[in-house]
Amino acid sequence: MGPMVENAGVEFLRDMVRSGGRDELVEALKALHPADAAEVLATLRPEEIARFIEILGPETALPIFEFVPFEVQKETLEYLPRNVLVQLISNMRPDERADLVEEMDEVTKDRLLALLIQAERQNLLKLLTYPEDSAGAYMTTDYALLRPETRVRSALDQLRLQAPKKETIYYAYVVDDARRLVGIVSLRDLIMARPENLVGDIMHTNVIAVRVDMDIEEVAKEMVRYDFLAMPVVDGDNRLVGIITYDDIFDVMTEEATEDMYFLANLDTDEKVSSPLRRSVVLRVPWLMVNLATALVVSYTVHVFSDTIQQFVVLASLMPIVAMLGGNAGNQSLTVVVRALALGEMQLKGNWRIVLKEAGVGFCNGLAVGLVMGGIAYLWHRNLWLATIICMAMTINLVVAGLFGAMVPITLRKLNLDPALGSSIFVTTATDVGGFCAFLGLASLFIHQLLSP
Amino acid sequence: MGPMVENAGVEFLRDMVRSGGRDELVEALKALHPADAAEVLATLRPEEIARFIEILGPETALPIFEFVPFEVQKETLEYLPRNVLVQLISNMRPDERADLVEEMDEVTKDRLLALLIQAERQNLLKLLTYPEDSAGAYMTTDYALLRPETRVRSALDQLRLQAPKKETIYYAYVVDDARRLVGIVSLRDLIMARPENLVGDIMHTNVIAVRVDMDIEEVAKEMVRYDFLAMPVVDGDNRLVGIITYDDIFDVMTEEATEDMYFLANLDTDEKVSSPLRRSVVLRVPWLMVNLATALVVSYTVHVFSDTIQQFVVLASLMPIVAMLGGNAGNQSLTVVVRALALGEMQLKGNWRIVLKEAGVGFCNGLAVGLVMGGIAYLWHRNLWLATIICMAMTINLVVAGLFGAMVPITLRKLNLDPALGSSIFVTTATDVGGFCAFLGLASLFIHQLLSP
Known part of the structure; x- marks a missing residue:
């Protein structure tokens, strides 16, 4: 990284832009890779960046300007005199130019298009017609x-x-x-x-x-x-x-x-760590509301077994264990399958094998954690029936986790949706409902044995 | 994709390898990109691939062989006659050669090193000394x-x-x-x-x-x-x-x-969707055991409030809602921060601002879902105290989610660990403990009001 990428660099650049010495500026920039120069430049105000481009001339400034973040580019354009703007835009790489123009409001866009020469205008308009995620939107015509x-x-x-x-x-x-x-x-x-x-x-x-x-x-x-x-x-x-x-x-x-x-965590791709609080709130709350709806289903499942819990309240403190492990195992299966789909490691056919395998892994791991937990439950509460029931419930729930962890993304893909989108909410709901039904259901069946082991 | 990448292509290639017609083979391969040829080749048995290399000659075969998956490469080498093996290995790109030799057992490695000429041996031994994730391990010397x-x-x-x-x-x-x-x-x-x-x-x-x-x-x-x-x-x-x-x-x-x-989902990076069941079980179970240990902490938290639950069993059915929403919100914060750390969007200093922001987002979203859930709880159980308590608990829990979701990866990074590694278990445990303490704690404090609202 160049020596100018320090706080001193910013002040130096700002001074240069103020005093307007082109030769000095060109000399100082020679020692820097455009990406490094752009990093310093991006810390200036848009009007200062515009002034920088004017001093340097659009052609010299362009290689640096192309590394400046998109948002800053957009703001800078508003401060450029018309002739400089046209030169800058005309010399930009066609794909980057199209990306930039795409984000402009209609008035700015039309004004700019009017300024370009015929051939460039047509090229630009053509590039703007390709859908956002298509090859056409990313390609350059140079x-x-x-x-x-x-x-x-x-x-x-x-x-x-x-x-x-x-x-x-x-x-x-x-x-x-x-x-x-x-x-x-x-x-x-x-x-x-x-x-x-x-x-x-x-x-x-x-x-x-x-x-x-x-x-x-x-x-x-x-x-x-x-x-x-x-x-x-x-x-x-x-x-x-x-x-x-x-x-x-x-x-x-x-x-x-x-x-x-982001999709696995129910986040909107527009969000960044630097997004303002208000924006993060607005982007995340819809997913939380969807989750609230599915949480009500889970809640109702537990509600059905209220009497059993009241008779044997130990169940309430063990319930979260069944749910947590199921959620974790479901997330493991989900992530393996989502990643494999993204990397093109899975065909469209024969996926039942993967679903079966994940269910099998769930069975083995469910039995493993179930046996350990059964042992702990026995030592804690001296109740062999309780130990057996939690072991069985965990095994069943981890099979559910494997099944849904694999099936949900595969199904979303078959429906031509993103396999990760919202999938963790589905899977967690399945493992919560499955886990509570298995655990509390078995407990209800054997409530007499539980109460007098 | 070339025309040979069909089932027919495999049979054709296998026939060629059997009949041993070099000229025909060269002619057929001309129409294919090496990556496509390698895809067909990789479906053959290692001994057939070795035969293919012999027929074609190591120099002609190498560009294709370099696209064959690593595991298949390794197996193939065992079937090659010594002189062909040496020619093949000598001509390989130094970085790929080093990767391959690294995976060999000591005997094969020593045998191979003995066959290489002095300069190549030294180059290879040098490349093998660089740590797995360093620039040295990935670079080529050509x-x-x-x-x-x-x-x-x-x-x-x-x-x-x-x-x-x-x-x-x-x-x-x-x-x-x-x-x-x-x-x-x-x-x-x-x-x-x-x-x-x-x-x-x-x-x-x-x-x-x-x-x-x-x-x-x-x-x-x-x-x-x-x-x-x-x-x-x-x-x-x-x-x-x-x-x-x-x-x-x-x-x-x-x-x-x-x-x-994978780290966010508590998976080992060695796992693939195609890993055998046994291997997946072995790789996943340690994380599930870690989770079981933290789940016991959660369970104990609930256990502390057993009496309250027994007196007012509705709490048991609402508990999972508080936990689920907290887990989801914690995962949102966690993922945003982990991704920002991976992309280098966060500095080492000033991260308390991000922690504060995430807590703030948690507060706003917690209040949003809390108010909705409070309303639902009121309509369901006609209990204003219950509605107020669940709203407060969800708000508190989503603040906890934001705090831990941001702090856990930042802390792991400061300890020079991977920010994603095991972090979801920490965060989920924090939101479960936090959520249950808030919800059941408030319920215990106001148990009389809850019972006669």
Whole structure:
């Protein structure tokens, strides 16, 4: 990390922005990676960032500005003079530009679109039409193109010319007259080939590409599978429309992991640790209300056995043990299955085997914790019937935990819903109801034996 | 995905391996990406895979073999004749080779080491010394090297020569006589520069590198931060020892997400959905036993209030509601904080603010669900005291949930433990104990009012 990423750096940058010495600023920034410069920059106020861009000029400032967090970018744009704004936006990477414009209000968006040249406007409008989680929404349209009949020598010349404007030139995409993707050639292939060879002779023709409407999580899986640096994106007619690069996949993988974890904990993906209190409250309370509804079902289950509890109040203090272990075991099964579904480790068919296995694990572990708990219950209350009943209830409940832990996410997936979404509430409710029914039900059946063991 | 990735593909491949027609096999494989070919290959028996490598020759087979899952690789090696084995292992990427050798038993490892040439043996032994989760364990030693005094023209020639053996030539690392990293130059820079320029003049000198002993998760964060395709790894004297590429980071990010999710659910990272039942049982049962111990604490809490429950048994049926909502809210806070810690969104200092915020969210949401539940309790049991008590208990319990949900992972991190490890058991125990104490404690205090409202 650069030396400027200190508190001193912020003051230094602020001073520079105030005094407006461009050369000094350029000199100071040279020593920093754009990502580090952006970190300092993001701590300034939006109007100061705007001033920074003006001083430096949009072209020099852009590589840094692209690393500034999205929210800060948006606010900064409002403080930029029109001509600087247009230059900045025109030079941005098409995918990042589309992401930014997408978030603008209609008035700002229209004003901006009017300022762009025709070709860029159309490109932008096109990118804006792709659904949020599709390959189209993540791809860039700045990729290197070659023709099969080009010689390697001039292909290299062409890439040299394209280099400053393209996101990557390490892969070049070979298209025919109709812009259909016919091959891929890496820069490595090109510099290793003889200059007089044709691109068409050295290109790889068994092209792997994804459709523009493919879900981005699936695209990520494919890229990880093939270790691709960039993945070409084609439309329904196999015409090349963009590429997705490895750094987009870094972001997708992070978002995806957050989503799975959040869904398992009944959280909204919009929430962050830094969200204001009010926002966190609003985002979490709906899930708690859903849970309250299912908790009432659990409560009613216990209510049914009120008489038994009143006759033998020890049951009330042992109940939570059955519920807690069931909840924990259910969560184990749930998480293993949710993760396997996310990683594509499970097929759509033959999942009953996994459900059976989880039930089997539940049986074994239920018996294990049940026997230990039975022993403890006997030592505590000197009641063999109680010990037997809690052992049986825990075994039954952990089987329930395994069954529901596996079935709930598999079912959600079959319904085309996210396998993690709300699933922990279902599973916990199943294990609570199952556990209390088993424990209190058995206790009711054998209440006489319990009372005079 | 290639056409061979069908059941027919497996039979076809098996026939080929049996009949031993090399040319046919090479022809058929041409149409497939190595990752796809490896998928079919992995379905064969290890001895068949070994035969496949023999027929194809280790050099041609290697790009495919490298995509075969690790476990299958290991088994296959046992069936390879010594000379083929040596050729295969010698040509493997150094990082993958080290991973594979690491898993071998001592006898196989020693036998193999004896077969390697001196330089490769030393390289391998060096890589094996790095701790499992360090940059050293993930890096490859096949990177492209340049010297600052080389001209761009001959640098390109050098890279052309190095290309077939190096993992990436898109970045070349510039070192001085002592192999200290002094600059980085991308292939893009080189092909855009004038041939007579010196590498030293065009290279980037504000080099970002990581230390060989850095935790791989931190390395991943740095690479994501800078959008790096490859990250140089240096030793304590700033000498270049390896590079980590974007595809390693794909794997690290996947493993890391799995780890966080698994730890939150009290699972061992060795477990998979496909683990045999016996293994799943053995891996899960220790956590369930830990949970059983904490569940006994919860049970004892309830036991203390036995008399109150016996006098007013409605409490037993409402208890689970207080516990369930507290568990859910605690899990929400826990997950938000664990994720923020994993993404590096939280500093080490000033975390009391986050703890306070989570407690505040707990208070607001506790009041929200408490008021609703109070209303329901009143309608159900026509007891205003009961309604008031459950509302207060839920509010208190959700504050406890917020406090512990935030404090547990922050404390674990401060103790240099994984913030997610076992944390859900702590938090659930805290919310269960807190919830039952609040609810049953208040009920005991106001037992007369509850009985004659």
